[in-house]
Amino acid sequence: MAWLLVCIVLIAIVFDYTNGVHDSGNAIAPLVSTKVMDPKKAVIMAAVLNLAGAFLGTEVATTIGKGIVNTDLIAADLRLILAALLGAIFWNIMTWTLGLPSSSSHALIGGLMGAAIAYQGWHTLNYPNIISKIVVPLFLAPVLGLTGGYLLMVLIAWITYRFKSHKMNRLFKSLQIISGGIMALGHGSNDAQKSMGIIALALFFSKAIPVFEVPYWVKFICALAITIGTATGGWKIIRTMGNKIFKMEPVHGFTSQMSASIVILFASMAGAPISTTHVMSSSIMGVGASRRVSAVRWNVAVSMVFAWFVTIPASAVVGALFYYAVRLF
DSSP: OHHHHHHHHHHHHHHHHHHHHHHHHHHHHHHHHTTSSOHHHHHHHHHHHHHHHTTSOSHHHHHHHHSSBOGGGTTTOHHHHHHHHHHHHHHHHHHHHHTOOOOHHHHHHHHHHHHHHHHHOGGGBOHHHIIIIIIHHHHHHHHHHHHHHHHHHHHHHHHTTTSOHHHHHHHHHHHHHHHHHHHHHHHHHHHHHHHHHHHHHHHHHTTSSSSSOOOHHHHHHHHHHHHHHHHHOOHHHHHIIIIISOOOOHHHHHHHHHHHHHHHHHHHHHTOOOOHHHHHHHHHHHHHHHHOGGGSOHHHHHHHHHHHHHHHHHHHHHHHHHHHHHHHO
16 A cells, blocks of 8 residues: 555656646746747746645645545545546646647546546545536636636726727736736646645545645645646647637737636635636637637637537546556556
C-alpha cells in the first residue's frame, strides 16, 4: 500500500502538470493574441499567479475528495484513485495533441466516477453532490461566462463609444495585464485544488491522515506542479483560444478575462470544480457575439462544445478501463 500511495502522489503531480500545460491558454491566450504581452512574459506571469491562487482555499479539493464518490462504499481501494488519474491524464494528452480546449477538471471527475462504477457499481456515486457541484455548474458556468462577456462588452462599448481607437487600445492594453493576472489567480484557485483533493483522499484511504484534510505539503507540491505546467505552456490551445474563435483586440481580451475571472473565483469559494476552459472560451464567444454574431467562428465553437460534453462520459469509460487493467496487477 505504501508503494501504491507513493505512485498515486507522483501520478497526481503529473496530472497537475498536464493540467497546467493544458489550461495555461485560459489566462494568457487573449494577452498573446492581442500582442499586449510577449508570450514568455505572459507565461511567467500566469505561472506565478497560478502558484499564489493555489493557496486561496481548499473548498474545491473537498468536493473532489469527498463529494463525488461515497468514500464509505469503496473500501479505501487505492487502485480506484490510480485508475482515475491515469484516465484523466490519457484524456488530457489526447485533447492537448488535438488542440481541443477540453476540461482537465471534468477529465479527472469522469475518471473518478468511471473507476468507482467499475469497482462496485453505480451506487458508489454521491448523486446529490454530483448534481449540485458538478452537473449544474457544468451547464451554468459557460452560460454565465457567455452572458457575462456579452453584457460587459456592451456596457464598455456604451461607456467608451466616444473614445478614439488609439486611446482605447492604450487604456485596455494596461487593463488587460491586470485582468490576465486575475484570471491566472482564479485558475490556480480552482484547478490546483483538484489534485490536492485526490492526494488527500489517497492519504485518508491509506490512514496516513486521521481525517480528510489537505496537508500543507500537498498544497505546495500541487501548486508547484501546476505552476511548472503553466510555465511550459500549451501553445496549440493558446492558438485556438486566442485566434480561432474570433479576432480579438485589447478591449475584447480584457472583457473576456474579467467576465471569466468573476465566475471562476465565485465557483472556487462555493467549492464547485468548474472548467476554467469552458468559462474562458464561452466568455470569448460572448464578447465576440456582442460585436456581431458572424464575428464568432461558430464551427470552432461547436467542436469545443462537443468536447465539453463528451469529456466526462469519455474519461469515465477510460477510467473504468484503467481500473480493470490496474486490478490485474
